[in-house]
Amino acid sequence: MNHIFQHWILEVVGPIATMTLNRPEKKNRIDNTSLEELGRITSIISSNPEIWVVIVKANGDIFSGGVDVSLIGSLVNQETELYRSNLRYAQSFLDQFEALQKPTIAALHGHVVGGGMILSLCCDFRIGAENVIFSLPEVKRSIGVIMGTQRITRTIGMSYTKEMVMLGRPVHAQKAVQIGLLNCVVPLEQLYHEADTWAERIIQLPPLAVGLNKKIINEGQFLDRAGQELEIAAQEKLLGTEDFKEAIDSYFEKRSPIYKAK
Numbered sequence: 001m002n003h004i005f006q007h008w009i010l011e012v013v014g015p016i017a018t019m020t021l022n023r024p025e026k027k028n029r030i031d032n033t034s035l036e037e038l039g040r041i042t043s044i045i046s047s048n049p050e051i052w053v054v055i056v057k058a059n060g061d062i063f064s065g066g067v068d069v070s071l072i073g074s075l076v077n078q079e080t081e082l083y084r085s086n087l088r089y090a091q092s093f094l095d096q097f098e099a100l101q102k103p104t105i106a107a108l109h110g111h112v113v114g115g116g117m118i119l120s121l122c123c124d125f126r127i128g129a130e131n132v133i134f135s136l137p138e139v140k141r142s143i144g145v146i147m148g149t150q151r152i153t154r155t156i157g158m159s160y161t162k163e164m165v166m167l168g169r170p171v172h173a174q175k176a177v178q179i180g181l182l183n184c185v186v187p188l189e190q191l192y193h194e195a196d197t198w199a200e201r202i203i204q205l206p207p208l209a210v211g212l213n214k215k216i217i218n219e220g221q222f223l224d225r226a227g228q229e230l231e232i233a234a235q236e237k238l239l240g241t242e243d244f245k246e247a248i249d250s251y252f253e254k255r256s257p258i259y260k261a262k
Helices: 030-046 069-076 080-100 114-121 137-141 149-167 172-180 187-201 205-221 225-239 242-253
Strands: 002-003 007-014 015-023 053-058 104-108 109-115 126-128 133-135 185-186
Touching: 007 030, 015 030, 030 080, 053 187, 104 187, 109 114, 114 133, 114 149, 126 172, 126 187, 137 149, 149 172, 149 185, 172 185, 185 187, 185 205
Parallel strands: 015 053, 053 104, 104 126, 109 133, 126 185
Antiparallel strands: 002 007, 007 015
16 A cells, blocks of 8 residues: 655555655755655554554655755744744654654665754664764754754763764764664665564564553653652752751751651
């Protein structure tokens, strides 16, 4: 079963869905149409219980040249609230795809730039050809990364994220594996075979369990915020206790504290 979109091709064969970014004449740059179609495809996949795993790839010489200038240009000189609203609208399609409760595999080749890199980070697994180059050149254009810097930080950590975002340094395939941008690297001619192999392994597992574990991992990483709120609430209660006052007083009086559990 195939679904042909303006910028995407969706092919479903058994339990495996393959999404192909199909804008090679524009270096697979991502614009509003690409994002809106991504949202439609996400809905199709999400609502089909027979799809168990998703592969994301791209036609042409590179995976993606990043966000299309037309999308960036459309945000220039907008009123603040309109700008924020439009940017949230664009980002929402990536959020929806990332939250898809089915495993996703990105098969990456050539340049993976800006918004194309963010799209790949919305996938659970990333397989790269030996010619992969990740880059975030936005700083050189005096703009910020607008489709989810947090995704980069969560994947490769603060230090490498700063190298890529603040300095605009590209990352090639082997280093990408070392820092966690890629799960593995294969020769270009083996890229799609390797992605299929990963998909075949995944469909041997119970799909609901795989999807639920994805949900736990993706959402569980944010529970440290709830933990921080718990710390704040607990500390607030402690501030009013006799024992807290005793702890402070005894410290400054240089004596052993006498606690009363009050």
